[in-house]
Each structure stands twice: as structure tokens, then as C-alpha cells.
Amino acid sequence: MAARQNIPAQLRLKEIQIQSLKGISNCTITFPADRKVTAIMGMNGSGKSTIIHALACCYKPRNKTSKENNRFSDFFTPHDDNNWRDSGFTAHFYAGNLDNQGNKISFVPTAAPNDTFTQVYAKVSRWQPVYARRPVKESLYLGLQTLGTLSDDLAASRHAKYVSQSFEPANIKQKILESMCRVLEADYSDLMTCTTSSGYTFSKFTKNGITYTEHTMGAGEKRVFEVLKAAHDPLLRPNGLLLIDELDVLLHEKAFKKLIEELISIAEDALLEIVFSTHRESIVQFKRAINIVSIFNMGTGIQAFPRVSADALRQLTDIQPEMVSVFVEDELARTVINVLLEREALTDKVNVELFGAAENSAVVLAGLMLAGEDINKVMCVLDGDVHRTVSERHKIVNKCLTGTDKREQRRAVMNRIFEFSLADFPQKGAPEYNHKRWFEAIDPATISAEESAEYIKLRGFSRSINGLADWHDYYEKLNHFARKSNIEHTVLSYISKYSPAWDDYISAIRQEIIVKAAELE
Numbered sequence: 423m424a425a426r427q428n429i430p431a432q433l434r435l436k437e438i439q440i441q442s443l444k445g446i447s448n449c450t451i452t453f454p455a456d457r458k459v460t461a462i463m464g465m466n467g468s469g470k471s472t473i474i475h476a477l478a479c480c481y482k483p484r485n486k487t488s489k490e491n492n493r494f495s496d497f498f499t500p501h502d503d504n505n506w507r508d509s510g511f512t513a514h515f516y517a518g519n520l521d522n523q524g525n526k527i528s529f530v531p532t533a534a535p536n537d538t539f540t541q542v543y544a545k546v547s548r549w550q551p552v553y554a555r556r557p558v559k560e561s562l563y564l565g566l567q568t569l570g571t572l573s574d575d576l577a578a579s580r581h582a583k584y585v586s587q588s589f590e591p592a593n594i595k596q597k598i599l600e601s602m603c604r605v606l607e608a609d610y611s612d613l614m615t616c617t618t619s620s621g622y623t624f625s626k627f628t629k630n631g632i633t634y635t636e637h638t639m640g641a642g643e644k645r646v647f648e649v650l651k652a653a654h655d656p657l658l659r660p661n662g663l664l665l666i667d668e669l670d671v672l673l674h675e676k677a678f679k680k681l682i683e684e685l686i687s688i689a690e691d692a693l694l695e696i697v698f699s700t701h702r703e704s705i706v707q708f709k710r711a712i713n714i715v716s717i718f719n720m721g722t723g724i725q726a727f728p729r730v731s732a733d734a735l736r737q738l739t740d741i742q743p744e745m746v747s748v749f750v751e752d753e754l755a756r757t758v759i760n761v762l763l764e765r766e767a768l769t770d771k772v773n774v775e776l777f778g779a780a781e782n783s784a785v786v787l788a789g790l791m792l793a794g795e796d797i798n799k800v801m802c803v804l805d806g807d808v809h810r811t812v813s814e815r816h817k818i819v820n821k822c823l824t825g826t827d828k829r830e831q832r833r834a835v836m837n838r839i840f841e842f843s844l845a846d847f848p849q850k851g852a853p854e855y856n857h858k859r860w861f862e863a864i865d866p867a868t869i870s871a872e873e874s875a876e877y878i879k880l881r882g883f884s885r886s887i888n889g890l891a892d893w894h895d896y897y898e899k900l901n902h903f904a905r906k907s908n909i910e911h912t913v914l915s916y917i918s919k920y921s922p923a924w925d926d927y928i929s930a931i932r933q934e935i936i937v938k939a940a941e942l943e
Contacts, residue, residue: 429539429557429558430515430517430518430532430536430539430557431519432517432518432519432520432529432661433515433516433517433518433539433557433559434453434455434515434516434518434529434661434695435453435477435480435513435515435516435663435695435697436452436453436455436514436515436516436538437450437451437452437453437513437514438450438451438453438473438476438477438511438512438513438514439511439512439513439514440473440476440511441510441511441512441544442508442509442510442511443472443476443498443509443510443511444469444472444498444509445469445472445724446469446472446473446717446724447724449469449717449724449725449726450726451473451715451717451726452713452715452728453695453697453713454713455516455531457711457712457713458686458689458690458693458694458695458696458712459682459685459686459689459696459697459698459711459712459713460695460696460697460698460712460713460714460715461669461698461699461700461705461708461712461713461714461715462474462697462698462699462700462715462716462717463699463700463701463705463714463715463716463717464699464701464716464717464718465701465718466701468717468718468719468724469717469724470667470668470699470717471667471668471699473699473717474563474665474666474667474697474698474699475497475498475563476497476511476543477513477663477665477697478492478497478561478563478665479492479493479494479496479497479543479556480513480541480543480556480557480561481556481557481558481559481560481561481663482553482554482555482556482557482558482559483558483559483560483561483562484558484559484560484657492561492563493549493553494506494543494545494549495549506545506549507545507546507547508544508545508546509544509545510542510543510544510545511542511543511544512540512541512542512543513540513541513543514538514539514540515538515539515540515541515557516529516531516537516538517531517532517536517537517538517539518530518531518532518537519532520660520661520693527660527661527693528693529661529693539557541556541557559661559662559663560657560658560662560663561658561662561663561664561665562652562655562657562658562662562663562664562665563665563667564648564649564652564664564665564666564667565667565668566667566668566671568644568645568648569641569644569645569671569672570641570644572624572635572636572637572639580618580620580622581616581618581622581624581637583618583619584616584617584618584624585616585617586614586615586616586626587614587615587617588612588613588614588615589613589614589615589625590615591656594654594655594656595613597654598613598647598650598651598654599611599612599613601650601653601654601684601688602646602647602650604680604683604684605646605650605677605680605681605684606643606646606677606680607680608629608630609629609630609631610627610628610629611628611629611631612626612627612628612633613625613626613627613628614626614627616635624636625639625647627639627647641672642672642673642674642677645671645672645673646673646677646681649666649669649681649685650681650684652664652666653684653685653688653689653692653694653696654688658692658694659692659693659694660692660693660694661693661694661695662692662694662695663694663695663696663697664694664695664696664697665696665697665698666696666697666698666699667698667699668698668699668700668701669681669682669698669699669700670700670701670702675702675704678702678704679704679707682705682708682712685698686708686711686712710894713728714728715727715728716778725785725789727777727778727779727782727785728778728779728781728782744942745771745772745773745799745942746771746772746773746799746800746801746935746938746939746942747772747773747775747799747800747801748772748773748774748775748800748801748802748803748935749774749775749776749777749783749786749800749801749802749803750774750775750776750777750802750803751776751777751778751779751780751803751804751805752776752778752805753776753910754853754854754897754910755803755805755842755853756774756775756776757908757910757911757914758842758914758927758928759772759774759803759931760774760911761911761914761915761918762918762928762931762932762935763935765918765919766932766935766936768935768936768939771939771942772935772939777802780804780805780808780809780818781809781818781821783802783804783818783839784802784815784818784819784821784822784823784835784839785822786802787800787802787834787835787838787839788819788822788823788831788835789822791831791834791835797834797835797838798838798938799938799941799942800838801838801840801931801934801935801938802838802839802840803840803841803842803931804839804840804841804842805841805842805844805852805853806841806842806843806844806852806853807844807847807852807853809841810841812836815836815839816832816836819832819835819836819839820832822835823835840930840931840934841930842927842928842931843926843927843928843929843930844856844927845859845923845926846859848893849891850891850892850893850894851890851892851893851894851895851896852893854893854894854895854896854897855893855896856923856927857896857913857914857917858884858887858893858896860917860921860923860924860927861880861881861884861913861916861917861921862881862884862885863921863923864877864881864916864917864920864921865920866878866881868920869916869920873916876912877916879904880900880904880912880913880916883900883903883904884900884913886903887899887900897909897910897913900913
């Protein structure tokens with residue numbers, strides 16, 4: 423019998439490869455080392471909860487959590503129609519150690535070749551590995567089981583008599599209260615635990631000077647409390663894993679946004695890993711702070727798309743043959759294409775959507791082709807700062823279309839990938855940096871009289887922005903001065919009209935769009 427692999431003392435998620443699990447097959451989701459929070463997006467029935475449940479079973483917790491020992495049978499319950507036989511997935515982990523420097527604890531990866539630990543989870547006659555042999559790590563799963571409050575309970579009168587005592591430990595109580603103040607923008611000053619004679623427990627709060635229990639508590643407020651209580655759980659500190667199914671349920675937009683900000687802060691402070699599922703499209707505003715993965719059924723199986731919203735992916739099933747479809751990486755690139763379309767009077771002929779990270783370009787095109795769609799009038803446009811060479815593009819295409827029988831399909835996909843042409847390449851934010859340079863280099867004498875005053879003022883603002891470590895922040899900094907609703911569109915409109923760099927920037931894309939639009943006539 424082969425010796426078991428030694429399990430490192432400290433692990434963090436690196437990648438999960440689902441071979442077959444509850445309708446998901448051959449789907450890979452990655453967890454970048456520099457992102458402590460991951461959001462999994464997808465439509466109803468896409469498999470978000472399945473992924474959360476699989477992650478919940480990866481570890482043997484040091485203590486009982488919301489599901490005793492987080493067994494597979496807790497989440498994948500055997501029944502007459504499915505005993506989960508032949509289900510399986512593989513988890514890859516970053517291996518390392520914890521380092522405590524002052525008040526900050528960090529995860530230090532082990533040197534190669536021992537920097538990755540791999541564990542296979544599968545069911546033949548029973549789930550493997552044996553539960554007691556799973557990696558040890560404290561994890562906590564928060565599903566929808568805690569949504570109800572006593573105000574929704576028809577039997578709440580049974581809990582009318584209770585004894586109240588202060589929530590313990592006191593330092594965690596204070597952290598929870600401070601977090602709730604920030605998220606719900608109210609003055610939470612006290613938190614107590616109420617216990618009935620039968621042992622049933624619930625919470626009591628003092629907010630804005632008024633004390634009340636779950637008997638009169640709102641469901642959204644209860645959801646925020648349960649999430650923050652879990653995030654501050656001392657058992658998870660440090661390097662614990664918090665899994666939350668449907669984080670956004672019952673929350674209005676402002677509370678959802680503030681809750682995300684709070685979770686990012688807590689994860690950073692406590693070195694947590696937080697993975698949650700959500701339907702909420704507004705999560706994309708956090709794309710630079712967290713890892714966002716959308717899962718979508720392309721008709722050929724579930725695919726994972728990093729750094730792209732689920733709303734954009736819905737467009738993949740709605741390719742309109744009477745229009746040219748252009749997919750771009752982000753909103754800035756969409757604005758570039760829209761400015762081009764306005765100048766060429768083609769806004770009625772071209773539909774522009776997002777595909778997220780550059781490597782998704784090949785996934786989108788390959789998925790459409792395998793689903794039987796004609797990609798002749800579909801274009802994927804890269805920002806121009808990565809995958810610039812033919813060999814680099816071949817690599818991302820080959821990942822989607824493997825085998826010698828796919829040669830023609832690979833060639834077709836390669837022919838539908840285009841890029842913006844950039845002149846300068848700073849470490850971060852190359853498109854924004856080039857826009858800044860081109861905008862400031864415009865000769866004021868060429869500007870029309872009605873636009874001259876605005877241009878001079880905006881150029882002055884732009885020239886005051888220097889030395890950014892990440893030029894992705896350029897437009898945000900510029901709009902701090904300009905206060906315009908769409909500063910990106912304004913700057914790009916000036917460049918398109920008055921900068922000679924514009925033609926080089928979009929030449930190949932412009933030509934292809936014009937040709938394909940003409941074919942629609």
C-alpha cells in the first residue's frame with residue numbers, strides 16, 4: 423500500500439477541479455494567492471451552492487461547526503435517485519506556515535517543490551478520503567438555515583420567557599457591534615444572548631437606545647448579524663475558511679456593498695479565506711479587491727469565468743445574427759468601442775458586451791463554436807497589454823480546444839481575437855496610462871472653439887496626476903477633479919477626434935467592425 427502524503431500544517435485554497443459533482447463536470451475554479459475573498463456568481467441552478475458545499479467538505483475541522491464534521495453526506499445526502507457514486511473533485515492547496523510579525527499574521531508559502539498539496543475527494547462505495555484523514559483546518563459554513571427570525575415563527579410565543587446574559591467573549595462582542603454599526607449605519611451598543619428554559623437561544627440587541635430581541639427583528643438585519651458573527655468567530659482566527667451561501671439574500675444594495683467591504687477588512691485582519699455565492703451584479707465593483715468567478719452553462723457544460731459578471735455571460739446565449747457581437751475585457755474597453763461606433767454611426771449594428779479576464783476570450787469563442795453558434799461576426803478584443811504575441815494566444819486557445827481534430831476550430835478562434843494597439847506598457851494599467859499620454863499630447867490649437875475651455879481645464883487636471891503605482895486608478899483620480907458622470911467617454915472622445923494616436927489604437931478593430939457591419943446590409 424502506498425504511503426499517505428504528509429499533510430502540511432497550514433493550507434490555503436489554490437484551485438478546485440470538479441470532475442463530476444451534481445451536474446457540474448470538468449470545471450476548474452482558481453483562488454489567487456493575493457485575494458482573500460472570493461465571490462462565485464451564477465444564475466439559479468448553475469451550481470454555486472454545489473461548489474460551496476464541496477469546499478465545506480474539504481477539511482476536517484478542529485471543532486464542530488455548523489455541520490458536524492462537515493461530512494459529504496450532510497451536503498450530498500444519498501437518496502433513491504442519487505447515491506452520488508462516481509462523484510469526485512480535486513482540490514489543490516497552497517502549503518505554507520504562519521508568520522507573526524507584530525500584530526499582523528501572514529501566510530508564508532513553502533518553497534518549491536513542496537509549495538502545493540493536492541487532495542482527491544471521490545465516492546465509489548464511500549467517500550474518500552476517510553473523514554479523519556482530511557486536512558485539518560477550522561471552517562464554517564453559513565447557509566440559508568439561519569434566515570428566519572422569531573418574528574416569522576408562528577410558535578414564537580414558546581420563547582416568551584428567557585434569561586439574558588452578555589454575549590461572550592467580550593472582545594468578539596465589541597467587534598461584532600462595531601461591524602454592525604458600519605454595515606447598517608446604526609448605533610448598536612449592546613448584544614446579549616437569551617436562553618429559554620428548554621435551552622433555545624436567540625439574540626437581543628440595543629440599537630439607537632432601543633432594546634429588542636429576535637421577536638421584532640428584521641430578516642435582513644438578522645442575516646447581517648449571522649454573517650458578521652461567523653466572520654468574527656475566534657475559532658476561524660487565523661487562517662480559517664468561511665463559506666457563505668447566497669450572501670446577498672434579504673439585503674438592500676447599500677447594506678450588501680458595506681457588508682462586502684467589512685468582510686474584506688475582516689479577512690485581511692484575521693487572515694481568513696472567505697468564499698461566498700451571490701446573484702448580485704453590483705459585486706463587479708469590487709473586482710480589484712476580491713476574486714470574482716462566474717459560472718455559466720455554455721450548452722456544453724459548466725464553465726468558470728474569472729473576473730466577469732454573470733449578467734455579461736447571459737449574453738452568450740443571446741448572440742443576435744443580425745448584429746456584430748464585440749466582447750471586451752471591461753467597461754473602459756466597452757467605452758472605447760462605443761466611442762468608435764458613435765464616430766462610424768454603427769451603434770445600431772454592433773452589440774458590445776464583456777468577457778472579463780483576457781484568457782476568457784478563447785473560452786467565449788470556443789464555447790460559442792462548440793454550442794453550434796457561427797462566430798464569423800463575433801469579435802473578442804483584448805486590452806493590448808497581455809497575450810500580445812501569437813504564441814501567447816495559441817496557449818490560451820489550446821487550453822479550450824485540445825486534440826488534433828480541433829485544429830480548424832483553433833484557427834477559427836484565433837482569427838476572431840483582436841487587440842487594441844498600445845504604445846507604452848507600465849506595470850499596471852497600460853490602457854489608462856496610454857489614454858492619459860495621448861489626451862495630454864493633443865494640440866490645443868486643433869480643438870474646436872466650443873470644446874477648448876473644457877479641454878484646457880481637463881488637461882490641467884490630468885497633468886497633475888503623476889507617479890501612480892497602478893494606472894487603473896487614473897480615471898478615478900481625474901474624476902475627483904472633473905466631477906463628470908462619464909469622464910472616460912469624455913477623454914476618449916477628445917482622443918478620437920483630435921489625437922493621431924487614435925487611428926493606430928483601434929485601426930484593426932475599426933476595419934473589422936466596418937467589414938462585418940457591411941455584410942449585414
